[in-house]
Every structure is written in structure tokens, then in C-alpha cells.
Amino acid sequence: MPADSLSLLLPDETATAALARAIAGALQPGTTIHLSGDLGSGKTAFTRALLRALGHTGRAKSPTFTLVEPYNLSKFNLYHFDFYRxxxxxxxxDAGFDEYLDxxxxxxxxxxxxxxNTLPEPDLLLRIRCDPAAGGDARRVDAHARGPQGLACLNAIRAAGCFGPEPAPR
Ligand SMILES: Nc1ncnc2c1ncn2[C@@H]1O[C@H](COP(=O)(O)OP(=O)(O)O)[C@@H](O)[C@H]1O
Ligand SMILES: [Mg+2]
Known part of the structure; x- marks a missing residue:
């Protein structure tokens, strides 16, 4: 299966939202995304931006306590999991949530x-981390894709074109 990866610097939350918009346009029914990173790195912020980009206008609750929040969107359902707890x-x-991965x-x-390893490999893995040296709101994202749906996401990120690995030289 073809694999590929990409490293991004997001200077602020607007850039995180732009990343989410780029990925939103490439999602297909069945695409799975894993978000890795410390507390506060921006996993939920990214997911909220993704939901907004997909037309969700209501609240988006963090599923920290419920494990999963389902969204009925125009193109597909989206299931937002948080396995922290x-x-x-x-x-x-055991809770039967694998039915959402159908x-x-x-x-x-x-x-x-x-x-x-009870979870199947995702199409797209985003590892998010803070980068204080690049500014308080800056995040580094390593994106790893597997298979056609993951590669479609990476291609969409590349096509959006504004996520250089390093800040532009002055
Ligand atoms: N570039 C950025 N990307 C995402 N979140 C950011 C960014 N800069 C600042 N933030 C803030 O960081 C916090 C991330 O929190 P959250 O998304 O709940 O983290 P996590 O789900 O990873 O624990 C939010 O308060 C968000 O507004
Ligand atoms: Mg979270």
C-alpha cells in the first residue's frame, strides 16, 4: 500500500483551520484520521475546524467523557472519538463502537x-506538537498517509500550498 508523509508548520490557529479545510475537501465515506499529540496540542481544535468546514454550524462538544460524538453531515456521518479516558x-x-468503523x-x-493495537491503521495520522520556538500558537504537524484515501488528503494539503515546513525567510 503506498505510504507518504509531510511535515507542516502551522503558525497559529487560523493555519490549523486552513489545514482542516484542505483535508475536509478530500474526505470520503470511510476515511479514518488519527490525531496524536499532548493535551492542548490542538486535536479538538482541529476537529472542530474540520466540522465547520464540512458545514456543521452547531456546537461541537469534546467527546472526552462520552468517548464519541456523532455528527450527521450533508455528505456523510462523522464520528469524533476521544480515547483519552x-x-x-x-x-x-466492548461498548460496540466498532460499528462506527463500518x-x-x-x-x-x-x-x-x-x-x-485494537484499532486498524488509519488512512491519515496527524502528529501535532507545540513549537514554542516558532511562537506560542505555533504547531508542528507530521502527516502520514496510507492508501488512496490518505494520499488524497495529503495531495489536498499539498494543493492548498500554504503549509511550508519552515517559516519563509525574511
Ligand atoms: N495553531 C493552533 N492550532 C490549534 N489550537 C491552537 C493553536 N494555537 C492555539 N491553540 C489553542 O490551543 C488549545 C488546543 O486545545 P485542544 O484543541 O482542546 O487540544 P487537545 O484536544 O489536543 O487536547 C485551544 O485552546 C486552541 O484555541
Ligand atoms: Mg481533545
């Missing part, structure tokens, strides 16, 4: 590592 690697399976909805998962 998963009691065991299998707990999401290939019909888009799936976004924060803290996928909490589920160990």
Missing part, C-alpha cells in the same frame, strides 16, 4: 494510542 484498550470494542462514516480519533 479509555479504561482499557478493548473498552471501545466504512460509511468519516472517523476522527484523538488519543488512538490508548486503544493499543
Amino acid at each position: 479509555l479504561s482499557s484498550e478493548r473498552a471501545w470494542l 466504512g460509511r462514516g468519516v472517523v476522527v480519533i484523538e488519543w488512538p494510542e490508548m486503544a493499543g
Whole structure:
């Protein structure tokens, strides 16, 4: 399966929203995205921007306590998971949440590592981290894609064209 990756610098939350818009345009039913990164790195902020880009106008609650929040969007359903408080690697399976991974909805998962290897590999993995040296709101994102749906996301990010790995030289 073809794999590819890309490293991005997002100077502020507007850039995070632009990344989300680029990815939103490439999503297909069944695309799965894993979001890795420390608390406060911006996983939920990214997901909220993704939902807005997909036309969701209401509130977007963090699924920290519910494990999953479902959204009925015009193009597909989106399931936003947060496994930070998963009691065991299998707990999401025992709760029957694997029915959301049936290939019909888009799936976004924060803290996928909490589920160990009970989760299938995603189409797109975004590793997000703060970069204080680049400014308080700056985030570095390493994007790793697998398979056609992941590569479609990476191509959309590249086509958006404003996510250089380094700030432009002055
Ligand atoms: N470039 C950025 N991208 C995403 N969030 C940012 C950025 N700059 C500042 N923030 C802020 O950082 C916080 C990220 O919190 P959150 O998205 O809940 O993190 P996580 O879900 O990773 O724990 C939010 O308050 C958001 O407004
Ligand atoms: Mg979060």
C-alpha cells in the first residue's frame, strides 16, 4: 500500500483551520484520521475546524467523557472519538463502537494510542506538537498517509500550498 508523509508548520490557529479545510475537501465515506499529540496540542481544535468546514454550524462538544460524538453531515456521518479516558484498550470494542468503523462514516480519533493495537491503521495520522520556538500558537504537524484515501488528503494539503515546513525567510 503506498505510504507518504509531510511535515507542516502551522503558525497559529487560523493555519490549523486552513489545514482542516484542505483535508475536509478530500474526505470520503470511510476515511479514518488519527490525531496524536499532548493535551492542548490542538486535536479538538482541529476537529472542530474540520466540522465547520464540512458545514456543521452547531456546537461541537469534546467527546472526552462520552468517548464519541456523532455528527450527521450533508455528505456523510462523522464520528469524533476521544480515547483519552479509555479504561482499557478493548473498552471501545466492548461498548460496540466498532460499528462506527463500518466504512460509511468519516472517523476522527484523538488519543488512538490508548486503544493499543485494537484499532486498524488509519488512512491519515496527524502528529501535532507545540513549537514554542516558532511562537506560542505555533504547531508542528507530521502527516502520514496510507492508501488512496490518505494520499488524497495529503495531495489536498499539498494543493492548498500554504503549509511550508519552515517559516519563509525574511
Ligand atoms: N495553531 C493552533 N492550532 C490549534 N489550537 C491552537 C493553536 N494555537 C492555539 N491553540 C489553542 O490551543 C488549545 C488546543 O486545545 P485542544 O484543541 O482542546 O487540544 P487537545 O484536544 O489536543 O487536547 C485551544 O485552546 C486552541 O484555541
Ligand atoms: Mg481533545
